[in-house]
Amino acid sequence: MYATVGLSHQVSAVVMNPHPVVVVTRKLPAAVEARVQRDYTAILNPPDVPYPSATLLAKCAGAHAILACHTDGLSADVIAQLPDSIRAIGNISVGTDHVDLKAAAARGIIVTNTPGVLANATAELTILLILGAARRAAEGQRMIRSGEWNSWSPSFMLGTEVTGKRLGIVGMGGVGQVTARRARGFDMEIHYYNRHRLDARTESGATYHENLDTMLAVSDVLALHCPATPETERLIDSRKLALLPDGAIVVNAARGSVVDEAALVAALQSGKLAAAGLDVFDNEPHIDPIWRQLDNVFLLPHVGSATRETRSAMGFMMLDDLDAIFAGREPKNRVA
Ligand code: DGY
Numbered sequence: 001m002y003a004t005v006g007l008s009h010q011v012s013a014v015v016m017n018p019h020p021v022v023v024v025t026r027k028l029p030a031a032v033e034a035r036v037q038r039d040y041t042a043i044l045n046p047p048d049v050p051y052p053s054a055t056l057l058a059k060c061a062g063a064h065a066i067l068a069c070h071t072d073g074l075s076a077d078v079i080a081q082l083p084d085s086i087r088a089i090g091n092i093s094v095g096t097d098h099v100d101l102k103a104a105a106a107r108g109i110i111v112t113n114t115p116g117v118l119a120n121a122t123a124e125l126t127i128l129l130i131l132g133a134a135r136r137a138a139e140g141q142r143m144i145r146s147g148e149w150n151s152w153s154p155s156f157m158l159g160t161e162v163t164g165k166r167l168g169i170v171g172m173g174g175v176g177q178v179t180a181r182r183a184r185g186f187d188m189e190i191h192y193y194n195r196h197r198l199d200a201r202t203e204s205g206a207t208y209h210e211n212l213d214t215m216l217a218v219s220d221v222l223a224l225h226c227p228a229t230p231e232t233e234r235l236i237d238s239r240k241l242a243l244l245p246d247g248a249i250v251v252n253a254a255r256g257s258v259v260d261e262a263a264l265v266a267a268l269q270s271g272k273l274a275a276a277g278l279d280v281f282d283n284e285p286h287i288d289p290i291w292r293q294l295d296n297v298f299l300l301p302h303v304g305s306a307t308r309e310t311r312s313a314m315g316f317m318m319l320d321d322l323d324a325i326f327a328g329r330e331p332k333n334r335v336a
Helices: 008-016 030-039 053-059 076-081 101-106 119-134 137-146 174-184 212-216 238-243 261-270 308-326
Strands: 021-024 041-043 065-068 088-091 110-112 166-170 189-193 207-209 221-224 248-252 273-278 297-299
Touching: 021 030, 030 041, 030 308, 053 076, 065 308, 076 101, 088 308, 101 110, 110 308, 119 137, 119 174, 119 221, 119 248, 119 273, 119 297, 119 308, 137 297, 166 174, 166 212, 174 189, 189 212, 207 212, 212 238, 238 261, 261 273
Parallel strands: 021 041, 021 065, 065 088, 088 110, 166 189, 166 221, 189 207, 221 248, 248 273, 273 297
Antiparallel strands: none
């Protein structure tokens, strides 16, 4: 099974132990974890709390791969300190902004991710964010749970109807495309901004905008699905928010870094935006306390791909690639 070792100390580790040693940084779905334990010598993390860098580095001594996720900070500095025995970092995530890919490539460490399989789950979550924000779900929940709800009137808790409205999608990859399909179920008019225009069949009548500004001007609802990269950092700032129609809704199922949070808060407080639906934040899980105070924000704790079906599919995809790497084959989802 283990065909890619090149260094003598790695070979001797494998002679002692025929299964590559894999550091699993967080608790995986049961069936995924069972397969890791069957096929590898797994160093698990039963408390399921994120490892500080020093702990992760200590666990990696003599290990051959790390199975990581977005809560791990695999910076250039950490990657530089990994032992030579580490051949691969498999991520149970499509986002790889937590890994310094250049640093990994420089050390010859293969990095993989899990694209595609989370599109349905994350698109479903996006629709939840849109509806939750539009129909003031956070405020309604709070009123019921606190006992504050004591009357009804025809003007009580009026929200925004999304049927027939214009949805602007930033990032038309797998998640963006499924979100567009689901939103068409609400007769929404789809607009998108993407690095490349899609082919006509995939575009399916959506309007492509080469320029983000022109799309913002027609987005009653703005959905963010682009990867977190240096180019998308704070992509949605106060100037961009000002371009949206008054009373627009912003939902973010990508990464907190794509938005200037202070600008988003200001737009929500001023009434420029009717509402926001957020699944991702700066500094998770220690989010800015202001988010808890705003009634017009529907909040979820980074659960876009968190369904049993999808997390298992992501885990198996990651393991298929790990198996390929240790069998000397090219993994399907290599990002470095
Ligand atoms: C992803 O796959 O990037 C999700 O945000 C979970 O990390």
